[in-house]
Amino acid sequence: MSEPATIVIFGASGDLTSRKLIPALFDNFRKKRLPLGTRIVGFARTPMSNDEFRDKMCVSAKEAMGHHCEEGAWSEFASMISYCAGDLSNADDYEKLEKHLADFEGENHGRLYYLAIAPKLYPKAVEQLGAAGMASEDQGWRRVIIEKPFGTDLASAKALNATVHSVFDEQQVYRIDHYLGKETVQNLLVFRFANSIYEPIWNRNYVDHVQITVGETVTVGSRAGYYDKAGVLRDMFQNHMLQVLTLVAMEPPSKFEANALRDEKVKVLNAIRTPAQDLVEDYSIISQYAGYHNEPDVPGDSTTPTYAAVRLDIDNWRWRGVPFYLRSGKGLAKKTTEVQIQFLCPPHMMFDADDDTTVECNRLTLTIQPDEGIHLAFQTKVPDAGMKLKPSIMDFHYSDSYDTGAIPDAYERLLLDAIHGDASLFIRRDEIEMAWQIMDPVIAGWAARGDASIPMYKVGSWGPVEADTFLKREGRKWINDQAPWQHERRKT
Numbered sequence: 001m002s003e004p005a006t007i008v009i010f011g012a013s014g015d016l017t018s019r020k021l022i023p024a025l026f027d028n029f030r031k032k033r034l035p036l037g038t039r040i041v042g043f044a045r046t047p048m049s050n051d052e053f054r055d056k057m058c059v060s061a062k063e064a065m066g067h068h069c070e071e072g073a074w075s076e077f078a079s080m081i082s083y084c085a086g087d088l089s090n091a092d093d094y095e096k097l098e099k100h101l102a103d104f105e106g107e108n109h110g111r112l113y114y115l116a117i118a119p120k121l122y123p124k125a126v127e128q129l130g131a132a133g134m135a136s137e138d139q140g141w142r143r144v145i146i147e148k149p150f151g152t153d154l155a156s157a158k159a160l161n162a163t164v165h166s167v168f169d170e171q172q173v174y175r176i177d178h179y180l181g182k183e184t185v186q187n188l189l190v191f192r193f194a195n196s197i198y199e200p201i202w203n204r205n206y207v208d209h210v211q212i213t214v215g216e217t218v219t220v221g222s223r224a225g226y227y228d229k230a231g232v233l234r235d236m237f238q239n240h241m242l243q244v245l246t247l248v249a250m251e252p253p254s255k256f257e258a259n260a261l262r263d264e265k266v267k268v269l270n271a272i273r274t275p276a277q278d279l280v281e282d283y284s285i286i287s288q289y290a291g292y293h294n295e296p297d298v299p300g301d302s303t304t305p306t307y308a309a310v311r312l313d314i315d316n317w318r319w320r321g322v323p324f325y326l327r328s329g330k331g332l333a334k335k336t337t338e339v340q341i342q343f344l345c346p347p348h349m350m351f352d353a354d355d356d357t358t359v360e361c362n363r364l365t366l367t368i369q370p371d372e373g374i375h376l377a378f379q380t381k382v383p384d385a386g387m388k389l390k391p392s393i394m395d396f397h398y399s400d401s402y403d404t405g406a407i408p409d410a411y412e413r414l415l416l417d418a419i420h421g422d423a424s425l426f427i428r429r430d431e432i433e434m435a436w437q438i439m440d441p442v443i444a445g446w447a448a449r450g451d452a453s454i455p456m457y458k459v460g461s462w463g464p465v466e467a468d469t470f471l472k473r474e475g476r477k478w479i480n481d482q483a484p485w486q487h488e489r490r491k492t
């Protein structure tokens with residue numbers, strides 16, 4: 001167990017703290033995973049007493065966790081929480097915070113600063129922590145978690161990294177992408193590197209292409225203030241989707257250790273062919289759902305994409321010639337995050353296909369959410385006379401093998417890792433900059449097209465028809481339904 005730690009949450013009166021951070025810390029507390037002597041200090045401008053802050057957190061933790069928020073455990077947990085009101089741009093308030101911390105911190109007390117604040121405030125908070133001497137590790141370790149988005153393009157990410165590193169060393173910095181805290185994203189590593197039978201076929205000799213889909217059924221709703229400036233390419237592709245891609249495509253690291261793992265991810269990002277800005281229409285499409293302009297705070301002339309599909313190519317021995325198709329959108333037909341590994345078809349089919357035969361080449365689906373699982377599609381013989389073929393699916397559902405409560409929220413794992421100093425599931429400086437380097441030309445390419453009309457799609461659909469045409473042109477199709485032939489059978 002690590003030495004005692006204080007988790008100082010900047011932005012403690014905000015949404016992320018109450019919906020995610022406090023419930024995740026409480027769950028870790030219930031599981032007895034927090035180091036002895038752990039303290040949680042909320043910091044924000046809103047004046048609140050310790051009790052008022054604890055009550056506020058209790059209400060939201062109950063909302064987030066339902067029956068898990070038992071009274072007894074909560075009051076013990078609440079006694080570890082306190083609140084210090086202050087403005088992060090005011091140097092005096094750091095003195096006040098330091099005094100607040102000194103009341104209970106002894107020697108060798110680690111500190112984790114969690115920046116749950118608007119991105120424009122990250123530099124100020126970091127600079128002030130530095131100026132107040134609060135990044136110095138003389139009295140125990142000091143780490144900082146920085147939320148997403150980390151920059152809005154390569155230049156801003158580099159500038160933010162420069163500010164962060166004027167105060168903290170890389171080993172003190174934990175850039176979060178909550179996708180990496182998801183059990184099923186980590187299971188990608190286990191599936192690939194704790195089994196031996198997939199590795200020989202995990203390459204250009206057997207894989208035709210890979211699809212990574214992040215579909216949301218919800219529309220922008222009240223989040224347009226942020227979303228309309230970001231759009232889907234910044235909101236999903238630069239971070240979550242590229243992270244998933246690296247785990248699918250990387251070489252096996254020699255050990256599960258932060259730098260070994262991240263070195264391999266960086267190699268993948270490095271091998272992705274830089275998209276050409278002026279050819280953006282050749283390898284990507286963007287779209288917006290009909291009715292987007294009617295959402296609160298969306299400007300009437302907004303061309304912000306709410307859907308995008310991008311082809312990326314990885315120029316290395318393993319993946320050369322195997323396209324990775326990434327697509328994501330809001331207001332789609334299904335909430336899902338999945339990776340489809342589409343294998344090549346057999347080089348020769350000796351069975352005569354007739355009207356009753358459906359041929360689907362082998363496909364592996366790794367469902368990251370919501371119905372976490374793994375599914376392998378393969379051909380089977382239809383019983384009875386003749387040689388009719390039909391695909392079938394071998395299914396693994398997490399919920400069948402483990403308790404449904406076994407999949408904790410991503411923040412639970414990530415907070416614990418940061419407390420224990422394990423940065424494996426956090427993004428390194430070079431990784432974040434490389435990810436922007438890949439997405440910048442795509443974003444700029446579409447922005448350069450200015451007000452050229454952006455195709456629309458219907459809410460509840462799988463995106464615009466242009467997305468289907470885009471893949472059809474490449475001789476492929478989107479996999480929206482894992483097993484349409486199974487529904488056909490049920491109908492008959």
Ligand SMILES: NC(=O)c1ccc[n+]([C@@H]2O[C@H](COP(=O)([O-])OP(=O)(O)OC[C@H]3O[C@@H](n4cnc5c(N)ncnc54)[C@H](OP(=O)(O)O)[C@@H]3O)[C@@H](O)[C@H]2O)c1
Pocket residue numbers: 010011012013014015016017019043044045046086087088089115116117118119121147148149
């Ligand atoms: N919410 C989510 O689900 C989510 C998911 C992924 C990433 N994130 C990221 O997490 C960060 C926080 O998001 P959020 O949704 O929690 O934002 P939020 O609800 O707007 O909260 C922002 C917090 O910052 C505090 N704050 C603002 N100015 C301050 C100042 N000068 N000094 C001290 N505190 C100040 C606010 O409190 P006072 O007004 O009391 O000062 C508030 O507690 C953002 O970077 C966001 O992109 C959030």
